[in-house]
Amino acid sequence: MKELFLGLMSGTSLDGIDTCIAAFDPQFEIVGTHKGDLPDDLRRELIALIHDTSPDRRGMLARIGELDARLGELFAQTVLDALEQHAIPSTAIRAIGSHGQTVWHQPLGAYPFSLQIGDAARIAERTNITTVADFRRRDIAAGGQGAPLVPAFHAAMFQTPTEARAVVNIGGMANITLLPPSEDTASVSGFDTGPGNILLDIHIQRYRASAYDQDGAFAASGDCDEALLDVLLHDPYFALPPPKSTGREHFNAAWLDQHLNNPRLSPADVQATLTEFTARSIAAAVDTYFSHCQRLLICGGGAHNNELIRRLSANLRSTCVIESTSAYGIEPDWIEASAFAWLARQTLLLRPGNLPRVTGASKSVILGAIHPASSPYQ
Ligand SMILES: Nc1ncnc2c1ncn2[C@@H]1O[C@H](COP(=O)(O)OP(=O)(O)OP(=O)(O)O)[C@@H](O)[C@H]1O
């Protein structure tokens, strides 16, 4: 049996727990995937914690502690469900790389930090599999923003000496990885471009019994309002130079509401405008920092939003080929969970997982805290 690693990713969309079981020797191969459910009550509590509107006003620390424990149990069960689904024994998994659930990302200021919860000790204890977690802390300790971390994986999977490629992850937030034609990851750059699906999800959930705008159909039924679009694109985040990262702390329902003040716009017009806004902010990042891009690989759930991809293509000045990462053997939905399987492997091999040029860290560092399965001395 090949040496396997398991990646766990619960992202800012809070749409579920992506699980990926992968081998890396002799080459990368996804052996199995699994999507764990995030119960509605847990999702509501996480959103309440992130935006501090808890229904029962319990102390913040108690809510964080309990959610950390509940998520740890849930992530552990998700691992067990994934292994059962694919009939893989836990002894075949060398390590789990668990991103956890980001509840606050504050990469700037006197004491920058990024808080992911989902107790990794519980994951290791319940699964008896060595679990690596808390990946962002060491990069921040080395002066970085702790995000984005997937560019190192994108480079390992997609960088080639013969073509200038960019990878765009369209998750709740969107981030890009710029891969110059090279075999040297020192040339790789990347950053968070701004919102991905987050505003599209928030808006449609107010008007449809749908978690997201399936294929972008709601947006396609409306008209983009240029005045609103102009206001959205003038958010100060877009003028910041890289390295930069963002999250729900900035782009969220309150941010959206403070910009929606034109009652003449229909819900579909707003959805169309938010979709154009997301597409244009991603396209501007590529055109500004990677105008010679030859191939753009799309991943993340936003890769399924046909209207968003159509608007991205329309806004890109560079004449690059646009395709999903599935063209390179990795389905867009599984890139991030695969990345955390890969990051866990990097850590166990004592190899660095960050790219200082991406995060702003002073150096490459080994990421994560290791929770061993069990003591070899027991
Ligand atoms: N068929 C579809 N049509 C339109 N949008 C879709 C479709 N399928 C998924 N999505 C979008 O993808 C989102 C989930 O994407 P993904 O799982 O990459 O997010 P995430 O990992 O939580 O985000 P992040 O990368 O910020 O951590 C959904 O919330 C939805 O907006």
Ligand SMILES: CC(=O)N[C@H]1[C@@H]2OC[C@@H](O2)[C@@H](O)[C@@H]1O[C@H](C)C(=O)O
């Ligand atoms: C703090 C945090 O969770 N950031 C996420 C978010 O979602 C997409 C983008 O913003 C990215 O920077 C990051 O996650 C991915 C996995 C990353 O670190 O590359």
